[in-house]
Amino acid sequence: xxxxxxxxxxxxxxxxxxxxxxxDNRGRLFVPPTGEHxxxxxxxxxxxxxxxxxxxxxxxxxxxxxxxxxxxxxxMTYGHPLADYAEIAVSELARLAVTRGADRPFFTSFVxxxxxxxxxxxxxxxxxxxxxxxxxxxxRERHISVLDxxxxxxxxxxxxxxxxxxxxxVRYRDSYDGQPSYPVSIEFNGLPPEYDDDDEEFxxxxxxxx
Numbered sequence: 326x327x328x329x330x331x332x333x334x335x336x337x338x339x340x341x342x343x344x345x346x347x348x349d350n351r352g353r354l355f356v357p358p359t360g361e362h363x364x365x366x367x368x369x370x371x372x373x374x375x376x377x378x379x380x381x382x383x384x385x386x387x388x389x390x391x392x393x394x395x396x397x398x399x400x401m402t403y404g405h406p407l408a409d410y411a412e413i414a415v416s417e418l419a420r421l422a423v424t425r426g427a428d429r430p431f432f433t434s435f436v437x438x439x440x441x442x443x444x445x446x447x448x449x450x451x452x453x454x455x456x457x458x459x460x461x462x463x464x465r466e467r468h469i470s471v472l473d474x475x476x477x478x479x480x481x482x483x484x485x486x487x488x489x490x491x492x493x494x495v496r497y498r499d500s501y502d503g504q505p506s507y508p509v510s511i512e513f514n515g516l517p518p519e520y521d522d523d524d525e526e527f528x529x530x531x532x533x534x535x
Contacts, residue, residue, distance in 0.1 A: 381436055473489070
């Protein structure tokens with residue numbers, strides 16, 4: 326590619342970093358990534374898909390699929406500081422989806438969606454879309470309400486209390502009468518309070534990450 330070493334640097338951001346500094350085939354100075362944990366690489370991953378990174382998977386509405394949904398989210402959020410919270414969130418959302426689909430006289434399913442966004446994918450949203458009246462999972466953003474506590478009819482439900490205890494925004498799908506019916510997504514708006522910005526275990530491959 327015509328890259329050459331350029332040990333002499335003059336001013337600008339490049340002068341703030343250590344060697345090596347290179348010149349590309351157009352003579353411009355640049356600093357190559359310092360390793361897989363270089364923040365610029367994480368930012369590049371996010372920028373490849375404007376709006377964030379999204380993964381989805383469909384599951385049958387069966388109790389045994391809650392564990393599978395957790396495993397899917399665990400894999401997709403591996404190494405993220407919010408991974409533990411995400412697994413708790415999807416466990417409860419999937420459980421509620423299975424409960425709602427249990428009495429349907431036909432095959433029902435739910436879709437788990439994992440979205441990471443923000444400058445370094447530090448924000449995380451977990452969503453579970455379950456079967457509508459025709460058995461097809463659907464979602465309508467305009468029919469969503471944000472609640473800071475469970476609806477009165479759900480008071481005392483342990484799972485709902487767990488969802489609202491998480492450091493996140495909880496969005497409910499509105500029923501036909503315009504009232505919030507059940508939680509459809511949980512959005513974590515930043516890193517957990519106990520996370521240290523200097524913690525090198527963010528995106529750690531050693532298995533010791535958050």
